[in-house]
Amino acid sequence: MNEEKIIEIVKSSSEGVDLNGLTSTTVFSDIGIDSLDMFTVILAIQDALGIEIPDSDVDKLNSVNAIVEYLTEKAA
Amino acid sequence: MLGIHSIAHYVPSSKIDNVVQAEKLGKGAEFITEKIGSTYLSIKHENEDTSDLAVKAVQSLLEKNRLSIDEIECICLCTQNPDNEGLPHTSAIVQSKLGSPKNCAAFDISLGCSGYVYGLAAITGFMEKARLKKGVLITVDPYSKIVDTEDPNTSLLFGDAATATLISEEYVFSLGRSLFCTDGARGGALEKKSAKLTMNGRQVFNFAATEVPKQIVQLLDEEGIDKSGIDKFILHQGSKYIVETLTKRLGLPAEKVPIKMETTGNTVSSSIPLILEDVLDYAEDKVVLISGFGVGLSWASMILHRL
Numbered sequence: 001m002n003e004e005k006i007i008e009i010v011k012s013s014s015e016g017v018d019l020n021g022l023t024s025t026t027v028f029s030d031i032g033i034d035s036l037d038m039f040t041v042i043l044a045i046q047d048a049l050g051i052e053i054p055d056s057d058v059d060k061l062n063s064v065n066a067i068v069e070y071l072t073e074k075a076a
Numbered sequence: 077m078l079g080i081h082s083i084a085h086y087v088p089s090s091k092i093d094n095v096v097q098a099e100k101l102g103k104g105a106e107f108i109t110e111k112i113g114s115t116y117l118s119i120k121h122e123n124e125d126t127s128d129l130a131v132k133a134v135q136s137l138l139e140k141n142r143l144s145i146d147e148i149e150c151i152c153l154c155t156q157n158p159d160n161e162g163l164p165h166t167s168a169i170v171q172s173k174l175g176s177p178k179n180c181a182a183f184d185i186s187l188g189c190s191g192y193v194y195g196l197a198a199i200t201g202f203m204e205k206a207r208l209k210k211g212v213l214i215t216v217d218p219y220s221k222i223v224d225t226e227d228p229n230t231s232l233l234f235g236d237a238a239t240a241t242l243i244s245e246e247y248v249f250s251l252g253r254s255l256f257c258t259d260g261a262r263g264g265a266l267e268k269k270s271a272k273l274t275m276n277g278r279q280v281f282n283f284a285a286t287e288v289p290k291q292i293v294q295l296l297d298e299e300g301i302d303k304s305g306i307d308k309f310i311l312h313q314g315s316k317y318i319v320e321t322l323t324k325r326l327g328l329p330a331e332k333v334p335i336k337m338e339t340t341g342n343t344v345s346s347s348i349p350l351i352l353e354d355v356l357d358y359a360e361d362k363v364v365l366i367s368g369f370g371v372g373l374s375w376a377s378m379i380l381h382r383l
Contacts, residue, residue, distance in 0.1 A: 016110060034107060034111065035277070036111050036277075036315075036317045039277070039278050039281040039282070039285075040285075040321065042278075043281070043282055046282075055276065055278060055279070058278065
């Protein structure tokens with residue numbers, strides 16, 4: 001899953017959050033994406049890829065880049 | 077045939093300011109209003125036990141319908157936070173406090189947020205078998221007994237309330253097709269440990285967001301109707317966020333999915349009847365789907381038809 005697709009998921013999962021400043025390195029919580037929005041983001045990624053992301057990995061998925069790197073590693 | 081005739085409730089007047097509480101736990105006001113959906117949480121008075129909340133809801137139901145307690149032949153009470161840890165069963169305590177005659181059947185069922193849907197099937201099935209004409213389904217689960225006020229995962233969500241539903245041969249809604257599911261293997265996501273409630277928010281969210289829409293779609297398929305054939309979808313009010321998530325995942329118009337938890341919080345098995353009580357008065361809502369989900373993990377959905 002590439003950066004563009006992740007950004008698309010984050011945008012569709014974070015209604016009401018101003019995402020104008022979102023870049024691949026933006027820390028989600030810094031722009032108001034909260035834990036519940038992240039539940040939706042991660043569920044959408046799981047659904048799209050048919051994978052299970054364990055609770056222990058969720059905290060480190062705090063930016064678009066972090067998610068891309070995590071998924072690349074997981075696929076390797 | 078039996079169905080839902082009337083619903084009444086008791087919501088304690090005592091409230092917790094959830095915004096103030098959230099700030100103490102490091103959460104902002106916007107999180108409470110936009111995501112949790114409850115600015116205030118209702119909380120029972122210190123001197124009230126579970127049975128007291130139930131008695132007040134039933135008294136309100138009797139008054140509303142000008143009924144005498146002598147006419148009630150069955151009490152089914154749904155709780156997981158009973159008086160005296162459940163022995164004797166709370167429905168028997170309620171029967172006594174109401175001054176109900178001894179020939180009144182009384183039993184408890186142990187379920188959380190799916191409890192109202194299960195309870196409707198349980199009490200009507202029991203009453204039909206026992207040939208009873210009037211009964212009351214009570215939902216009452218005061219989570220304030222087990223919520224850890226320092227735990228942001230749970231303390232911002234739950235409120236106390238009780239409801240009483242009159243089951244009678246003279247009904248407004250008949251009970252239609254239903255589906256009931258359980259996944260005990262994932263029960264650890266929401267459980268009591270050392271007398272306090274614990275919740276893995278992500279696991280509960282994933283469960284609700286994936287299983288509930290599947291069940292509702294299956295129920296509609298089995299009934300042979302489209303989503304547009306349902307006038308109201310009354311979903312358990314877990315949080316504003318989960319109700320909105322389910323609304324989106326099911327592709328429903330928001331106006332068909334009421335949200336009512338602003339001054340109560342998530343009242344567990346009472347959240348559906350608190351909304352259904354209002355819907356009973358709207359004659360244009362002819363076909364209603366109710367869906368409860370939570371502790372167990374357990375989820376249940378049912379279609380109701382107006383007479």
